[in-house]
Amino acid sequence: METVFSQLLTKYIHSKDINVYSMAQFCGADRANMYKYISGDRKPPSLELVRKMSAFMQLTPNECDSLLEAYNIASVGAKTYYRRKAILNLLTNFENYTISESSLTTVPPSRSIPLAEVTVLNGQTKLLQYIFDILMLESSKKNGYVRLLMPPDFPAVIEYLVSLGYHEHTLKIEHIFCLNNAEQSFHHEQPYNLECLRKILPLYVCGCSYNSYYYYKDSPPDESLLSLFPYLVLTSENALIFSESLMKGILFHNTASVSLYQEVFQKCIQTVLPLATKIPDVMSQLCYLQKLDLKTKNTLMFEPVPCMTYFMPESFLEKYVYKDSDFRSSTLELLTLFFSQAKENFKNSKTSFIFTEQGIRNFLETGRIEEYPSNIYAPFSTKDRLYLIRLFMKTCDPSQMYLLRDHSFPARNGIYIYITPNNGYLMIPVANESLEYSQIFLDLSEPGLLTDFYDFCSYLKDDCCYSYKDAIGRLENILLEYQ
Structure with a gap:
């Protein structure tokens, strides 16, 4: 049965015109077993043997790394391999996920929020600008309170919040988003739930009061007000709902609408669970x-x-x-x-x-x-x-x-x-x-x-x-x- 390892090994053998018998002799392996490694009927017993095969085929460093990775995937399965790789990257590259004064997003001066009770927003640039405006306005308050109902998949918003939270320690942020409890919860070979954790870590360590909550796709908060525009940024004076594409949204700047969405958020938070509690x-x-x-x-x-x-x-x-x-x-x-x-x-x-x-x-x-x-x-x-x-x-x-x-x-x-x-x-x-x-x-x-x-x-x-x-x-x- 072919595996990702046997397929890649076969590709290298053909492209480099490798004599299988000579490679088996070089590696100290039985020729019959070597053919089984190539066909996928058997897995090489060790990484050391795979390294010897790479040396005999004179693979480039990138080719060797690809073959070793394919061997590990075939050994433990793709899902387990990529989960372990994601955590390893998090631990060994943690400094890339933290923040310093020089790495913070520049926070522009806040503009005046329009007095219109309802503003329709079209285009990502305009929508982001209004999100930044209401977040900046809220962070300047003595006890600023931001509520988010959105995945951590919008880096511009997350980075802006990190910058605000770094300077305003009293800023409180409550964040609800969806996780995947399915076995195949991967996105571009990245375990989705671990990716979510990685993306929100800067909010936990920047200094503000940040807490995250989750629900699963098969049990979303039941709220019809968010059916058209599913994502929400909510402050004490403004409620901004927007589409998944970040291209369309509506900003509500009136007491009745803001109070309504505050009730919506409060209802949602009663049905979700804390992802990680900050101590x-x-x-x-x-x-x-x-x-x-x-x-x-x-x-x-x-x-x-x-x-x-x-x-x-x-x-x-x-x-x-x-x-x-x-x-x-x-x-x-x-x-x-x-x-x-x-x-x-x-x-x-x-x-x-x-x-x-x-x-x-x-x-x-x-x-x-x-x-x-x-x-x-x-x-x-x-x-x-x-x-x-x-x-x-x-x-x-x-x-x-x-x-x-x-x-x-x-x-x-x-x-x-x-x-x-x-x-x-x-x-x-x-x-x-x-x-x-x-x-x-x-x-x-x-x-x-x-x-x-x-x-x-x-x-x-x-x-x-x-x-x-x-x-x-x-x-x-x-x-x-x-x-």
């Missing part, structure tokens, strides 16, 4: 972590530095939490309780730690653990840094320690994952230095996203890490460098 400050994060089911035996954690909460002596709290902090007493009390519960649960759980060499080195150089905000504790001493890593190595058994071979993950300021089959969260650095907190938690609620992230972490654990023996050896060598 910004450290006290709320600790309370949230206490409520998580840490006794789950299938817990996977992806962080450049393994979570040290399970191993850290409680004496470190008194030693390193800043003594001049206004919240030192309450922070110590909450951390002490959390540490105690976490260690007790760790004894009965089976948490797997997926981490990187770069993360270990960064911790040994800085004394910082990014899961805890840097403004509440002092950097650990070099002696204590080495002690913690050795304690981690001593405490974990081979089924818990997974050192990644891949060096492309950022050592700091990246996305960290805590995931079980039933719940999980992402820890994400904020992109606004003027905020009092340095990272947020996103509590994942949508079942499909939970499944995708759990599958990805399982894949990292099973297929992308050194053996336990090799991991211990590499960690020992790193520790020797810093002693």
Whole structure:
């Protein structure tokens, strides 16, 4: 049976006039098996064999990458492969999805909103300008409140909101959009639900109060007022509905119409579910972590530095939490309780730690653990840094320690994952230095996203890490460098 791999392999063999028997000899493979690889009746047993085949055929780097990708697709299936690839791209290129002052969309001065109670809008340029106008006007209010009923597929609108939210931290945005719960929820080889998450992440980290909600295509909000123009941008004074093509719309600038659409939105939000709940400050994060089911035996954690909460002596709290902090007493009390519960649960759980060499080195150089905000504790001493890593190595058994071979993950300021089959969260650095907190938690609620992230972490654990023996050896060598 032909596969995407066998089809591409056959194409290269024919185009480059390859002698199959000679290639089998070069690769150390049985000729009969090589013909089965070509026909699709059998899959090569390893990526290493595929690399040898590529070398014999003298493929270009792009051709080699295409053949390796085809092999991976044939191995796990297209849907699983592209889901994993999408999450990998999100983690390794996270800086491309965040924002900086220089990357923000320039916010033009707001124009005066027309006094007409109803304005018909034609053309994408005109419609976008009016969307920008009403968003700018709302963000300038003391407690601006924007409600969106639209997919995150309009980058100009999302980027404009990110720019407004970066400067106006009190701006509140509630966003409802549709996700796909069908197995084939892909768009141009991109998993649609993961793409939606990627597109809205800048709104979560820019500094404003942003929350997203979802519904599925087979259970849309029942609202006849949105049948002709299905998308809505709603503020305290304006309601703008528009078409999927962003070519036609109507702006309502009167109290009766705006109130009507506010009722519509409120009705919709009662029938949808939160996609991911933003948890910004450290006290709320600790309370949230206490409520998580840490006794789950299938817990996977992806962080450049393994979570040290399970191993850290409680004496470190008194030693390193800043003594001049206004919240030192309450922070110590909450951390002490959390540490105690976490260690007790760790004894009965089976948490797997997926981490990187770069993360270990960064911790040994800085004394910082990014899961805890840097403004509440002092950097650990070099002696204590080495002690913690050795304690981690001593405490974990081979089924818990997974050192990644891949060096492309950022050592700091990246996305960290805590995931079980039933719940999980992402820890994400904020992109606004003027905020009092340095990272947020996103509590994942949508079942499909939970499944995708759990599958990805399982894949990292099973297929992308050194053996336990090799991991211990590499960690020992790193520790020797810093002693």
